Amino acid sequence: MKKLKTILKFTLLIIIAIIFLLPVIYMLALSVMQSSETAKMLDFTGSEFKSFKLVPDVFSLNQFYQVFFRRPDYLLKFWNSIITTVPTVIGQVIVCSFAAFAFGKLKFKGRDKLFFLYMILLVLPPQVILVPNYINLGNLGLLNNILSLILPGMFSALGICLLRQSIRYISDASIEAARMDGASYLHIFFKIILPQIKGGLMTLTLLCFIDNYNLVEQPLAYLGDSKMYPLSVAMSEIGSYDPGIIFACGVMFMIPPLMIFLWGIRDISSSFRGSSL
Amino acid sequence: MSKFKKILIIFGIVFFVTLGLLTYFSSTIEYLLLPKISVTTIESGTLTEDKTADEGVYLVPANAVIDNGEDASFFAFFSEDDSNIGYVQETSGKILNRNDLYYELKLTDPTVSSYPVVYEASKDLSNGAKVALEAEDEG
Numbered sequence: 001m002k003k004l005k006t007i008l009k010f011t012l013l014i015i016i017a018i019i020f021l022l023p024v025i026y027m028l029a030l031s032v033m034q035s036s037e038t039a040k041m042l043d044f045t046g047s048e049f050k051s052f053k054l055v056p057d058v059f060s061l062n063q064f065y066q067v068f069f070r071r072p073d074y075l076l077k078f079w080n081s082i083i084t085t086v087p088t089v090i091g092q093v094i095v096c097s098f099a100a101f102a103f104g105k106l107k108f109k110g111r112d113k114l115f116f117l118y119m120i121l122l123v124l125p126p127q128v129i130l131v132p133n134y135i136n137l138g139n140l141g142l143l144n145n146i147l148s149l150i151l152p153g154m155f156s157a158l159g160i161c162l163l164r165q166s167i168r169y170i171s172d173a174s175i176e177a178a179r180m181d182g183a184s185y186l187h188i189f190f191k192i193i194l195p196q197i198k199g200g201l202m203t204l205t206l207l208c209f210i211d212n213y214n215l216v217e218q219p220l221a222y223l224g225d226s227k228m229y230p231l232s233v234a235m236s237e238i239g240s241y242d243p244g245i246i247f248a249c250g251v252m253f254m255i256p257p258l259m260i261f262l263w264g265i266r267d268i269s270s271s272f273r274g275s276s277l
Numbered sequence: 278m279s280k281f282k283k284i285l286i287i288f289g290i291v292f293f294v295t296l297g298l299l300t301y302f303s304s305t306i307e308y309l310l311l312p313k314i315s316v317t318t319i320e321s322g323t324l325t326e327d328k329t330a331d332e333g334v335y336l337v338p339a340n341a342v343i344d345n346g347e348d349a350s351f352f353a354f355f356s357e358d359d360s361n362i363g364y365v366q367e368t369s370g371k372i373l374n375r376n377d378l379y380y381e382l383k384l385t386d387p388t389v390s391s392y393p394v395v396y397e398a399s400k401d402l403s404n405g406a407k408v409a410l411e412a413e414d415e416g
Contacts, residue, residue, distance in 0.1 A: 056346060068299050069299070069310060252296075259289050
């Protein structure tokens with residue numbers, strides 16, 4: 001009976017895993033098909049049933065050849081994505097870790113009320129603050145500038161909430177002991193807090209990277225020049241006129257976040273367990 | 278640092294350096310891979326000495342023309358920014374007369390006559406193909 005339960009459990013888990021992995025597997029499969037084959041599979045104009053195919057008729061790397069050698073605009077857009085995302089992630093991790101330390105461990109008047117107000121931002125969908133941000137960025141003269149994507153992205157209520165949760169697991173006694181030994185708050189932050197919230201930082205890095213890497217509305221709203229658009233915007237447009245290339249672009253686009261995930265896989269899985277001295 | 282992380286770093290470096298180099302040299306690579314074309318301009322005219330050309334009748338060099346029997350087609354070169362990188366558009370016309378050097382064609386779209394015509398290409402061309410202009414004759 002126990003064995004049957006285990007088999008059922010694993011079968012269910014395998015099915016769920018396949019469902020989650022299917023879009024990625026499908027993208028990889030379509031990226032090595034010929035453009036004509038991909039276009040045929042994605043042509044739904046005749047409203048006829050399309051066969052679900054994971055094995056190409058003819059294995060072809062032509063889509064990758066097109067992306068890497070014949071269409072430099074996609075490479076430039078890939079770098080646009082990296083150039084806007086990396087500073088945002090660095091900025092957000094710095095801002096959120098300092099803010100989370102203040103909200104989690106420092107005692108000052110109105111701390112919890114201020115945190116509550118900040119948390120309201122969590123429930124607001126990003127589209128709501130798109131127009132206020134647009135007006136502010138316009139007043140700052142930052143429209144049509146990559147800073148219009150980087151600066152608003154550096155401040156995240158979710159990041160602060162996530163890191164505050166990790167910081168709260170750290171015992172107050174260790175901080176008080178450090179204070180008695182004459183350590184400054186900055187010293188405590190770098191020597192005691194940061195080493196213990198590695199998992200939270202890694203999780204925040206990954207979430208923030210994915211969040212900002214996949215921006216579509218913000219670049220469309222804040223950037224007037226289509227040459228500055230990241231690949232996430234370009235990919236939503238490529239599909240309409242060149243469906244073959246979109247999958248090769250997708251594979252290229254997937255690699256950086258996948259690398260971050262693999263780098264911090266252990267830290268991420270332990271981020272919510274907490275730690276204490 | 279674990280062996281897995283070392284592999285990941287090496288992969289990351291190779292990935293980003295490769296993409297960086299491909300991006301940096303993308304214009305050069307793209308230019309090298311594009312079909313190189315030679316173009317010439319076409320003019321209105323006929324192959325019959327005592328006859329003036331009707332509207333839309335042009336003399337197109339024989340080496341630019343793809344003869345399909347009664348009709349013929351050729352590629353016209355367009356460049357959006359007046360650079361030597363552009364696109365070709367296949368244009369057709371009815372054959373009125375011909376000799377060894379020229380075809381007398383009644384063009385279906387006479388507006389393309391203002392664009393240079395491809396008479397030599399390093400690779401087979403298709404309609405809408407991106408090309409690089411290598412030589413331009415005045416016609």
